[in-house]
Amino acid sequence: MTRLVEVSELDSDTVAWLYELGWNSHFAESLAALGDRSLSPGRVGADYGADFLVHLDSGTARADLSRELRTAGRHIAVGDWVALRAGGDRPEIAAVLDRQSAIRRKTPDMEVSEQVLAANVDVIFIATALDGDFNPRRVERLLTVAYQSGAAPVVLLTKADAGDAEAALAETRAVAPGVPALAISSRTGEGLDGVRQAIGRGRTAVLIGSSGVGKSTLINRLVGSQHLRTGAVHRSGQGRHVTTRRELFVLPGEGVVIDTPGLREIQLWAGEEAL
Ligand SMILES: Nc1nc2c(ncn2[C@@H]2O[C@H](COP(=O)(O)OP(=O)(O)O)[C@@H](O)[C@H]2O)c(=O)[nH]1
Ligand SMILES: [Mg+2]
Numbered sequence: 001m002t003r004l005v006e007v008s009e010l011d012s013d014t015v016a017w018l019y020e021l022g023w024n025s026h027f028a029e030s031l032a033a034l035g036d037r038s039l040s041p042g043r044v045g046a047d048y049g050a051d052f053l054v055h056l057d058s059g060t061a062r063a064d065l066s067r068e069l070r071t072a073g074r075h076i077a078v079g080d081w082v083a084l085r086a087g088g089d090r091p092e093i094a095a096v097l098d099r100q101s102a103i104r105r106k107t108p109d110m111e112v113s114e115q116v117l118a119a120n121v122d123v124i125f126i127a128t129a130l131d132g133d134f135n136p137r138r139v140e141r142l143l144t145v146a147y148q149s150g151a152a153p154v155v156l157l158t159k160a161d162a163g164d165a166e167a168a169l170a171e172t173r174a175v176a177p178g179v180p181a182l183a184i185s186s187r188t189g190e191g192l193d194g195v196r197q198a199i200g201r202g203r204t205a206v207l208i209g210s211s212g213v214g215k216s217t218l219i220n221r222l223v224g225s226q227h228l229r230t231g232a233v234h235r236s237g238q239g240r241h242v243t244t245r246r247e248l249f250v251l252p253g254e255g256v257v258i259d260t261p262g263l264r265e266i267q268l269w270a271g272e273e274a275l
Pocket of ligand 2: 216260261
């Protein structure tokens, strides 16, 4: 197991890595307020149902929810900062640090435990593809989701190699005046520097948009390796839905990005029947 470093023994290299993961004084204060110097910070990277993947100052570990949090029915979201206690053979999540922002479902009558999509997000990329998926009305609806979260929206017109980027940029500006919009292609590399700049070191972005628009492929390009399986295009041109869970990726020096599965949960947030 990855060794947990207690807050009291954090050195500057460790803290520098935590900042790459999105750590800041807000979370440091929240951790300090727990008054237990044996706890160490970690950021939730994935929810596997039975346990969680947590990013630590020194790599990643699988962590369980403490009995107290489980009993309390505490929901943990990808992107949450948590306080970890060294457990038997692996760490235990003892507390969730105060969230700075949360992307929530719009529908209020959902189970509370299902409402937070991603926590502590600075930028929401609204991804829509130029190979037939683009629809300015959907961009408009997803913008309302973004505005409710407190994170800053950026529209990504993906697959710019396969459509009319100029026309789509003009339509996007008409429905979303003042919102940054980028035409990008993971195939040619067009616009990827703009994506990196829109995230930025120590900041966190989440990608939302229908299944098949190229979210995972973009993250693959940004991460620089094939961490994610991406779907082959079917004859119909539809991408296959392969991202099954929200997952956080660290881009050292360039921020953090969260992938989402797309379609179904976006429909729920946007209160839509079909996207
Ligand atoms: N032409 C083109 N195809 C792309 C691009 N990015 C992704 N794709 C394809 O679109 C399909 C769906 O991609 P994927 O990343 O799985 O979409 P996701 O569901 O949004 O994560 C795959 O077959 C990709 O190869 C791009 O920039 N240009
Ligand atoms: Mg995907």
